[in-house]
Amino acid sequence: MTTKAVGIQAIGIGKSFGHFTALRDITLDVAPGEFLTLLGPSGSGKTTFLMVLAGFQAASTGRLLSDGVDITHSRAEDRSYGMVFQGYALFPHKTVAQNIAFPLQVRGMGREEIARRVDAIIARVGLVGHEKKRPAMLSGGQQQRVALARALVFEPPVLLLDEPFSALDKHLRGRMQEEVARLHGEFGTTFVFVTHDQSEALSLSSRIAIFNHGRLLQVGAPRDIYERPQSRFVAEFLGEINLLPVDEVGQCSLGTSGLFEGARLRAPRHEQVSGSAVLAVRPEHMSVSAEPPADGNGVAARLASTTYLGAAMRLALATRSGTQLTVTLPSEAAGRVLNHGPDFWVTWSFENGFLLPEQS
């Protein structure tokens, strides 16, 4: 059973509530069959954008196309995308089977066909034996499965998910993430997923769109966004990052370099920055040694504290000018290095650093 997935093109979508601008000029292509995550802090506009996609809220400006057809003004009930709400929004007065049957009844499907499809999807999401229960009698994970089954049973061209895992504990959340990834593979439907959880976004999505203050900052595959953020906000939002302020930024033979505490640090070529900028390096890309690097980037820093995380160890260090650095090392490697006293060289290879504009 695969549904024909459709793509959605948002062109210059804006949304205002009175004087408050929730979305500004969002242009974004959702490819057919992809798993696109809208990621941002609360109030960033990601949920508003999902509501505009669903048709529950009308865009103030811009257009929405579905496979080239203008759907800007079509109503939610006519778009009929599947939707999984935060808190699931199950019908409390209906049983599991009745909840899942509802969208099929709305479509005027025959009784036997409904029963057949409901049984099939109940088996696929692992709810056999719970058909006659009311939502209040189910656990959070089971309610989540009912919500997914109800949203997928009518084979919608697009499935929209609004922070579906926010109410689940960490263990269950991991299992439901796998479940959603599996259902995406099986149904082949276009999934648009809203979350504020970076690791969830990185592990599930084929692409991530980062929102902040109603703007779309960057769209790309998880690895691109994580390793090549285009702004400080994106870099800092997607996990921890070290930011070293650098001056006298200029192009050199190998790439772009800047001055930090009198030493020249190099990074891959970035022609849009000049003057002052920040050099960004992820903590897991940094290493610690007693000797200055023979070749490559390194800054002197003093160890302030260490945190044991099990498989890894996190070191907090400060440079001479007081810039805070965080380095994560495999526990075993950290043990070997730390005997050498409080003063170290923090090093990283040239290609793991990237320059970002100072203000963004």
Added chain:
Amino acid sequence: MLFLACAYALPFFGVALWSVTLPEIGTGQYQRLVGDPLVLSVFLRTFRICLIVTAIAVAAAYAITYVWVRGSRLQRRIIEICIFVPFWISLLTRAFGWLALLSNRGLFNSWMQALGLIDSPLMLVRNEPSVIAGMVHVLIPFAVLPLASAMRAVDERVLLAARGMGASRLRIFWSVFLPLTLPGVIGATLIVFVFSLGFFVTPAILGGGRSVMVAELVYLRMFQSPDWGLGAAISVALVLIVAGLMALLSRFAGLALTGGGK
């Protein structure tokens, strides 16, 4: 508790005592109550009027509450003024208001005559429909409050979810909104029905003695014809009926609270 005992229980106990002691000791008054065709017909009329009043008041209150809870800010304000301002005006004033509107020389008849639509005034009061109209008017606010709390408890996202699945507004109303607010409807129905059974002022003024209801009958037995025993027996019967309905009400309220009501 002491206040309740003094103000309610003691007088009621006295009335109950009368019903089995006046004019002589025994259950004679209760036998009269069941055997007297006049008393029986008043009880039946009371039930009929109260059922009609309850049906109309709850249906009207449902529509009004729907707009109050889900309408625009202006709609909400208009409804608050129309429902809750009369709520504070005395029953008597409101009954006379209806009289001023509907009596032979009232606004309605004089305007219709002035317009030449009717030659002689229509008989609009001193009948059952005018009693029903007056009672519905008084009782609607009592139905609005339980309905509003039921409607406010409905999760907006559940309705959005139904829309997103392609359901029409009518379908969402019938298969989602109405079932979810049904406990409120049952509560409102019982409250309005129980209140309506004891109505005295409105039927007395608008019925004009032509459609006597139970409370008025008690008054007549007690104060017009000195037949205290029968009046007391009718009162006791009415209290028992109301108590039974209240027990039912609390059961439904309990169901609604645990979310078990379908």
